[in-house]
Amino acid sequence: MFNLISLEGAQRVGFNLVGMLVAIEFRAVSKTFRGKHALRPITATVPIGSVYGFLGNNGAGKTTTIKLVLGLLKPTAGEVALWGKNPAKDRQVLRRVGCLLDAPGLYDRLTGRENLEVARLAKGLARSEVDRVLAAVSMTKHSSKLAGNCSSGMRQRLALARSMLGSPDLLILDEPTNALDPEGIAEVRETLRELPKTVGATVFLSSHDLTEVEQIATHIGILHDGRLRATGAIGEFAQESTRIVVDVHQASDAESHLVGANFAVRVTGPSRLEVTVPSGADPRVASFRVNQVLMARGLEVFGLATVGASLAEIFERLTSGTSE
Amino acid sequence: MTSLGRLIIAEFLKTKRSMALWLCLAAPMTVGVTLFMLVLGRGSSIAWLSVQSTGIFMWSFFMLPMSATALAALIGQIEYTARGWSYLLVTPRRRAAVFAAKASVALALTLLMSTVALLIIPLAGALADLLRVGHHVTGQFGMTHLLVQGGKSVAAGLALSVLQIWLALRFRSFIPALIVGVVGTFATVVVYASKYALVIPWALPANAIGADEARSISAIVIGLAIGIIAFILMILDLSRKEFP
Numbered sequence: 041m042f043n044l045i046s047l048e049g050a051q052r053v054g055f056n057l058v059g060m061l062v063a064i065e066f067r068a069v070s071k072t073f074r075g076k077h078a079l080r081p082i083t084a085t086v087p088i089g090s091v092y093g094f095l096g097n098n099g100a101g102k103t104t105t106i107k108l109v110l111g112l113l114k115p116t117a118g119e120v121a122l123w124g125k126n127p128a129k130d131r132q133v134l135r136r137v138g139c140l141l142d143a144p145g146l147y148d149r150l151t152g153r154e155n156l157e158v159a160r161l162a163k164g165l166a167r168s169e170v171d172r173v174l175a176a177v178s179m180t181k182h183s184s185k186l187a188g189n190c191s192s193g194m195r196q197r198l199a200l201a202r203s204m205l206g207s208p209d210l211l212i213l214d215e216p217t218n219a220l221d222p223e224g225i226a227e228v229r230e231t232l233r234e235l236p237k238t239v240g241a242t243v244f245l246s247s248h249d250l251t252e253v254e255q256i257a258t259h260i261g262i263l264h265d266g267r268l269r270a271t272g273a274i275g276e277f278a279q280e281s282t283r284i285v286v287d288v289h290q291a292s293d294a295e296s297h298l299v300g301a302n303f304a305v306r307v308t309g310p311s312r313l314e315v316t317v318p319s320g321a322d323p324r325v326a327s328f329r330v331n332q333v334l335m336a337r338g339l340e341v342f343g344l345a346t347v348g349a350s351l352a353e354i355f356e357r358l359t360s361g362t363s364e
Numbered sequence: 365m366t367s368l369g370r371l372i373i374a375e376f377l378k379t380k381r382s383m384a385l386w387l388c389l390a391a392p393m394t395v396g397v398t399l400f401m402l403v404l405g406r407g408s409s410i411a412w413l414s415v416q417s418t419g420i421f422m423w424s425f426f427m428l429p430m431s432a433t434a435l436a437a438l439i440g441q442i443e444y445t446a447r448g449w450s451y452l453l454v455t456p457r458r459r460a461a462v463f464a465a466k467a468s469v470a471l472a473l474t475l476l477m478s479t480v481a482l483l484i485i486p487l488a489g490a491l492a493d494l495l496r497v498g499h500h501v502t503g504q505f506g507m508t509h510l511l512v513q514g515g516k517s518v519a520a521g522l523a524l525s526v527l528q529i530w531l532a533l534r535f536r537s538f539i540p541a542l543i544v545g546v547v548g549t550f551a552t553v554v555v556y557a558s559k560y561a562l563v564i565p566w567a568l569p570a571n572a573i574g575a576d577e578a579r580s581i582s583a584i585v586i587g588l589a590i591g592i593i594a595f596i597l598m599i600l601d602l603s604r605k606e607f608p
Contacts, residue, residue, distance in 0.1 A: 107450070147448065157374075161373055162462075164456075
């Protein structure tokens with residue numbers, strides 16, 4: 041027995057056309073400022089429940105992308121959809137979104153609580169929401185302090201608290217540790233680490249801090265010069281970039297044999313080389329094949345180990361190359 | 365409560381401890397102190413009607429245009445300094461409602477400022493009268509006259525207030541709004557009594573309280589008409605603008 045669901049109903053809960061549960065969908069979105077491309081056409085999806093790390097160097101187009109998602113900028117071409125709806129046309133969808141943008145956006149002459157009260161009134165939420173979010177970022181006891189007198193870390197936590205008002209289904213955080221002192225970074229990172237558990241929402245986190253993203257992201261997108269270089273589950277990236285480190289008696293001999301067997305090889309020492317696991321291949325099977333090739337040529341193999349790439353390495357690989 | 369109502373309360377809350385609120389007291393006080401010195405320093409008796417008219421003229425001719433300029437700039441800067449526009453515009457509320465709420469609060473504070481000025485004028489006169497030796501303020505204090513004149517000034521001042529708010533909200537810097545306000549006030553000084561005064565929004569409040577009844581009515585009608593049209597255009601323009 042099948043349950044039928046209408047297209048409209050499917051889009052309401054966030055199904056895209058390929059049947060995936062999607063919080064954000066970029067449909068060939070691009071943005072140009074005075075003829076200059078800030079964002080080349082982007083097509084990507086952010087699955088519901090994921091923590092999506094949106095990586096890119098300064099000026100890569102991350103903030104522009106976020107402003108397009110929130111309907112603050114109009115795309116030059118394409119469309120952004122939140123659970124299937126365009127936020128620029130259907131503002132009610134923004135009820136399900138909380139955000140922290142490139143500046144905390146706090147009013148210095150208001151206390152932390154009053155700042156949250158302003159946002160609560162604008163969103164039309166219950167008074168108790170302010171207490172709940174203050175507690176969530178451990179700011180209850182500092183809530184009567186003027187925002188202008190708070191440390192940068194406290195201000196950022198207040199901004200995070202504001203983004204959590206109304207228990208949004210999607211949290212969009214733009215460089216949440218940017219311009220913070222080391223103490224502030226530690227404070228905010230601690231809050232960020234707890235975030236998926238605390239709010240249980242889809243998190244879209246833009247950053248150029250790879251350590252921060254590596255700790256909490258389930259999916260990543262890498263933006264470079266306004267182009268989305270790659271997007272997907274973080275595990276897929278790690279697998280794609282897995283290498284086999286081979287300790288062998290004669291690395292240069294081994295290299296020629298492995299290249300002959302269609303492996304991508306890099307000699308890293310007199311008796312060590314790295315073999316890149318082919319895209320989509322099982323690293324264990326590839327290791328077995330490497331060993332087989334070398335043994336068949338009579339080369340002594342002392343050790344074989346598979347090593348996954350760090351996010352920094354993946355980022356470096358995808359963003360290296362000439363900038364425009 | 366309606367969503368617009370909640371937005372208006374939020375906008376009022378943002379002015380807490382702000383310079384904008386202090387200005388609502390400080391600007392009318394300037395008129396009060398000047399009027400007090402004038403009455404106190406005068407060597408002969410003076411009628412209440414004259415005290416009131418002098419006070420309301422000082423307010424309408426110079427202080428209202430300048431204070432409305434400063435107030436609008438301060439309200440605009442609350443959002444620009446905090447870089448709060450983006451947060452304000454990602455709420456589920458319609459953009460038009462967001463800007464209408466902000467402009468309404470700026471207009472309400474301008475009205476509050478004028479009301480404080482109307483209260484300070486008789487206080488300044490009474491205090492000077494108390495301290496004067498020999499000469500006194502004569503005649504009856506005309507509350508109705510003061511309220512009518514104040515009402516005319518406020519109504520004709522709608523145009524300049526809305527234009528100043530529009531400029532203050534539209535540009536990140538307060539300089540364009542300030543320049544326009546200063547130039548408008550200076551133009552008032554130059555053309556106040558000429559036929560061109562009725563096309564300069566900053567000159568309308570002073571013309572609205574003049575003795576020429578026809579000119580007064582024209583100033584009020586023009587001030588209200590420009591104010592209402594400018595308000596609608598401002599909301600449409602700001603709703604389409606991409607904010608930084």
